[in-house]
Amino acid sequence: MAQKITLKKIAKDLKVSISTVSKALRDSHEISAETRDKIKEYAKEFNYKPNSIALSLKNQKTKKIGIIIPEIVHHFFATVISGVERVANEKGYQVIITLSGESFDKEVVNMEMLANGSIDGFIMSLSKETMEKQDFHHLREVANQGMPIVMFDRVSNDIPCDKVIIDDVAAGHAAAEFLLRKGKKKLGIISTVDYVNVGRLRSQGFKEALQQRGFEVEDYQYLKIEDIDHCENDIENFVVNNEFDALVAVNELFAVTASKALQKHGKSIPEDVAIVAFTDGILSKYASPTLTTIGQKGEEMGGIAAAKLIEKLESKDHENESYETVIVKTSLIERESTP
Amino acid sequence: MAQKITLKKIAKDLKVSISTVSKALRDSHEISAETRDKIKEYAKEFNYKPNSIALSLKNQKTKKIGIIIPEIVHHFFATVISGVERVANEKGYQVIITLSGESFDKEVVNMEMLANGSIDGFIMSLSKETMEKQDFHHLREVANQGMPIVMFDRVSNDIPCDKVIIDDVAAGHAAAEFLLRKGKKKLGIISTVDYVNVGRLRSQGFKEALQQRGFEVEDYQYLKIEDIDHCENDIENFVVNNEFDALVAVNELFAVTASKALQKHGKSIPEDVAIVAFTDGILSKYASPTLTTIGQKGEEMGGIAAAKLIEKLESKDHENESYETVIVKTSLIERESTP
């Protein structure tokens, strides 16, 4: 229960002033070698570490960055955090995490809490509800107060800030193209409802790839999932009531669910139906068969987002207000679910 | 770029003193209704929010709790964080996360960083390296400075603090007992090296269950995995070179790897070999066949840990130094991998 030691206590014990202690510990030339060594020795003995709250107040910088994400139990978001944490730590920053739980209100509340001096800048991905409402006043308010924001994955074009995304259209295109080159003729896609950007954009790329190859809209089958937690019946109905030799799913959960439904009804994968999933996570690696996926590189996205944010934080504040959108390349990882 | 508004600015603009503004906003009876309303209106218009850093410094409380975990891309840890975040937010606390990456040094560094006033208390699970070294000086130091710690999952008996664990011995016992009741005779277990507590304890419970039923040590097969990232060959060799009709794996990764190896070699699950896994995560739910698991209830553990920490934080500091170890019950979730 040794109380936390402060400059004041050291000063009192050593009968010098607070400023002398501070200077000595920072190797100021103003302090004689003798006094300096005495102070340093004492500080080390009692394990003095400057109080970071006091420093934050004085410097008007917290050396903390705030993350707001919808959920942490999604592998993709966990990898992003991992990436953010890695580069943040390298540069002496700490990471505060809050979860919106896909709720607009929680997103707003958390943002306001963090904006009151707790952090220097934001890294965030919008909640589903926010995407649906298209209400970004909380972002705008924070940005107006001069606090930098970097958005990733689920971003909004309405907010001027740095962004890190994957090219979902290109990725959807690549998935379809990959299957077409394997000689597949009748493709299907399982996507999300349209206000989820990633689902819409991936579907769009998928569609474009087919059209470039001369397919018509009626040549492929489309399923939009509303509720990700209760998608099994929908997916099972979809795969038994339609004919296709290849399937794209905009996340690995849909993919593995479809895979199991297909196998349950006697189809073999990839011979009868090939599958390409998005979001390379743990499921793709361990499903039976393992899934060919388009990887999102969450770790890399998180790292880039953190680097861009810190760059903004450490440049002179008032300068050129230019924002950049980094597009992280996806990678297609071939596994057993495609021939 | 509207600068952040402070009490001082409000005071200046309204030509009153800082203390008057502070009191007015906190509904002090010392301030006349007229002045109070004027100040409150002004504050609302400019969206004043008290600076949390200044409050932290004044109150010597940050209303933040720090989490140190080995990895965040493990589903179990993600669920724990989710639980911590939930109850912390309910009680007005924020959550700072740092990752040790299973490294002792990073754990020490992160702990020292957070201990310098950034947070009010710790919730943590030890890194593998720390478990191996059995070096807990960093925990002891922090605890001595009066900062409360709650450990979960990977804990140490050497440190006096609250703990939240599952009864791994009982869980291992339950897993074996469950299989024996299903009529299985030759059991095997895939575990980790012994310094990982959870692996050792679950194995111990498994062994005890068998002994109570009159089995001898040579009646079951044992595999200890050193490197979780390269366990496939070891597991495949294990399952083809041994005979058993049931298998327990101390995590779902081992379980699904074993399941696939068995199926590859023509065994069917659960008819030929039944499987019980630990750590109910996403893999267990979506593997083929789905896995019967012993769930760890990470969300619940996180919630309990946070509640206990906050309870300590908000009680009068100097009181009874009593510590509690909460044992969270595991639950056996039956799925397709057992008959």
Next chain:
DNA sequence: AGATTCTACGAAAACGTTTTCGGCAATTCG
């Protein structure tokens, strides 16, 4: 010796709060 420059330290302000205390004026009481 007198003027100047170093050397080595302390005082105080600042960051944004909250809170204790003191005080002035107006009102009530005896």
Next chain:
DNA sequence: CGAATTGCCGAAAACGTTTTCGTAGAATCT
């Protein structure tokens, strides 16, 4: 009418730092 009470507000301290400025004494220069 003098004394006590009340209503309303401001000054200042405190939290722990860093940094600017001032200064006393010693050393150096002329």
